[in-house]
Amino acid sequence: GNSVTQMEGPVTLSEEAFLTINCTYTATGYPSLFWYVQYPGEGLQLLLKATKADDKGSNKGFEATYRKETTSFHLEKGSVQVSDSAVYFCALGTYTDKLIFGTGTRLQVFP
Amino acid sequence: EAGVAQSPRYKIIEKRQSVAFWCNPISGHATLYWYQQILGQGPKLLIQFQNNGVVDDSQLPKDRFSAERLKGVDSTLKIQPAKLEDSAVYLCASSFNYGYTFGSGTRLTVV
DSSP, rough: OOOEEEESSSSEEEOOOEEEEEEEEESOOOOEEEEEOOOOOOOOEEEEEEETTEEEEEEEEEEOOBBBBTTTTOOEEESSOOOGGGGEEEEOTTTTEEEEEEEEEEEEEEO | OOEEEESSEEEEEOOOOOEEEEEOOOOOOOOOEEEEEESSSSSSEEEEEETTTEEEESOOOOTEEEEOOGGGGEEEESSSSGGGOEEEEEEEEEEEEEEEEEEEOOOEOOO
């Protein structure tokens, strides 16, 4: 079946540190891959996406590359800010047009 | 472009009572989803509509949950009777061409 596995949090970093949040997936066919972010008290927002192997999604300094050989879509940012503190969800989009989410990873950035 | 509208924003009910949530998707989005997000977990798909037909309701607890999408636009999700474990945020989303947009959600507390 289709599933997404994310690293458990919380991830705690100092401002300007490098961020990696791991995400791996299991899927039939060729899914699209997404990262969503949920800031405290707010709804889910699309952060970035990639629709095929070797695609790189990027937004607001965040990047993730669709790696078919390792079935991964790790989220990275070179220098985090306090304002990046949120919960990050990795998700895959199936051929039947539905999103399957991971359990989420909480990021806490301290000044 | 207006976003996905949901109401109410918050609801507190006693167990065994009934409750209904409303969702208005983005105009022109044929696909509509209801997700349940329990605290500390990723969103779980409850039901997926394509226009006014159900595509997937395999994870909907049909003994107590029901959903409809009349005329292929607005949708309502109902719980009757509610249990303590139904406490969660209920998210509505709509999609067009594999672009998904989420509403702010309804936070349900069952006491």
